[in-house]
Amino acid sequence: MGIVSQDALNQLQALIDQVEEPLQKTFQNVHQGYVPETLIRFLKAREWNASKAHKMLIESLNWRVQNEIDKILSKPIIPQDLYRGVRDSQLIGLSGYSREGLPVFAIGVGLSTFDKASVHYYVQSHIQINEYRDRVILPSASKKHGRPITTCVKVLDMTGLKLSALNQIKLLTIISSIDDLNYPEKTNTYYIVNAPYIFAGCWKVVKPLLQERTRKKVQVLQGCGRDELLKIMDYAALPHFCRKEGSGSSKHSGSGSENCYSLDHPFHQELYNYIKEQSRMNESKEPIKQGSFHVEFPEPATKEEADIAKTIESELHKFENSRENVDC
Template sequence: METTRHDLELEDDQQAEALAAVKASLLIVDSNAQSLTDSDYLRFLRARNFDKEKTVKLLVQHLKWRRSFVSSGYIKEEEIATELERKQIMLQGHDKFGCSIAIVLSARHVAFHRDFEEIKRLFVYCFDKAAASNLHPQTKFMIILDLEGWGLTNMDIRGYLAVLEILQNQFPERLRKLFILHVPYLFWGAWKVVSPFIDKVTREKIVFVDDKHLKETLLAEVEKDQLPTIYGGVQDLLPIQDCVVPNWPPSTIA
């Protein structure tokens, strides 16, 4: 069973020293680092195994990306209206650790009819809103990737790689687990292309779920009253744009 220790808790003096050093170095390079919390610093430190130089480099890149790609502090729904109409991402409930649950219905994505930049904005919106809807003090989220009905028209290698890059480099240590359901044979061709780009930490969080054990696997992670009916729960699916999250939209997000 995973530890429930608070994500912000410093385990020892070495972590505290690394946190202080990265803070001091980053503030010299980028004054916008004042918007970052200790939680943000620790997520990026863990993503780089507490290597201070690599963490500062990653954070500098992240802050620059954030200013450019998310200039308003968050992605506005009118910027992703076409993709939201497809209702391919749901956001509802929390797992047993307080992590919010995002559900991606991949068969609703049409690769030939998507705008590449809008897809990236859609998932930044998803990751930001999922993180914002966590139960205190949780900082991670859980994703259920449902491939029911997925086929060639849904295959989008370029899109997958872009979303993966955003998740790993702009939202490090946000993902708790990724459950992949209803995997068709055709999907393994796409997986063969994408999987080499998945880092070790992310790969260890990915679980392919056998259809025979779907309900028991998810119910081991999520209480029944927090799951949609299609997975053995009691809730109706809720499109992410209809999910009410306190203090959303935010003024800024790190």
């Protein structure tokens, strides 16, 4: 867990011990038996200030209660064709595990279009994957390895990143804010691969805006990143777009069992079946209703995040203008 301020941890533990229901109940779904590790995540997010970490955690627990996040894994996106559309346009999947046992999540930043459903469905899908990761995948990995595994690795594929990304900034900012406020410090390292010229320009100006602890987590790899990623994971755990140099990240590349974005991939089949089973168990209390699971959208978590979104938008506009001038 790195350097831990025991005093700050003790202070936060004492404050959280005073929390009553229903916040204690939802906190159990957050910590999954790993209380110190959870408190440390919130302390890291608030620079080891116990008072600020306590405020952040209480606000997150209230958000969970008010938005019934504990029930979200029993709320399937139906019909299945709609869910398939979400999966085809919100590219994310679990490709395997690192040698240290950390789940490896692949995210198709460049080719995600978010154009098959409303914003609420994409937010619902994102939170469901977060909750499934935290309540099922990470506890299972911890049990397998006999030690707490509370973070994951993310491989961000920039293949296909275009100026149309401007249309996605609002949604991506919402998702990022939800993660920053309610799932802090869940990612150990971000590996960026297949980065085109447009990304390089944005990264150059965004990087200085990031806090040092965030910058240290981001590694921009050459090409598809295969050689570097093989230092921390076996070939079988590589996302499909990292397995062959120059193969790109076609959302349709490889078979369903190889393409971790696909609904036919084992991860998404297990997730979908899990949610259906939870829904059946809950059906006697609350009949299944078609429609998205509405979650209150937070404002950007910090001024830093808002500034980054504005900077990215500005850089993309500059790039677009420079292209128009060249075309002329």
